[in-house]
Amino acid sequence: MGFTFYIGELRVFFPYDSIYPEQYKYMCELKRALDAKGNGVLEMPTGTGKTVTLFALITSYQWVHPDVGRLVYCTRTVPEMSKALEELRKVIDFRVEVLAKERKLDPGNEEAPEPTGLAAGHILAVGLSARRNMCVHPEVSKEGDRERVDEMCRKLTAPWARDKPQTRCGHFEKYESSLNHSSQLLETGVYTIEDLREKGMESGYGWCPYYAARRLIHSSSVVVLNYQRFGF
């Protein structure tokens, strides 16, 4: 499933077997804006696969121009955020698969060790939402009101609360100690809010997904967030 094609000198990894003319045109214009390091306002009809088009072109561009920077993609709701990240995962999985197949076919690569992480075509991408959607603290996460969750969290993570074991959040403490012991909280991959929450509840990780996502933004190629969080 999927194919690769060129727009000028850029090889685009597209995870579906066919592409609409609107998608191809959108990619050409997007590439033109990136090449010019300029601004662009692009429109595309509803239901023509804007998300995959954007992710395929931009991640292919990042692959050959790592200095181009990070893509910040905004959605209205958390389910839309997860859907977008699933689409991104398809694009990246396809790229990793194609690159792995090509390495196998290259006789010069027989002795070379199999690359991993970024070198294999993976990226780091995370979703970021409000504490209310990301918190894994047993009591705080039950609270539905956004402002109340923020307030409860601040009370557990304030310097004076952290002095006493009974008033601090274990997930925040785990986050802080992970930062002190490793340069990277997560290996490369595409992580939805649900994936990050799962990591926050896994014994090997256990950190606060909200603070971890905020931190991971700095090493991510793609960040997907709510419009409300724009500016982080």
Ligand code: SF4
């Ligand atoms: S630090 Fe994270 S897990 Fe702990 S209360 Fe705040 S948002 Fe929840």
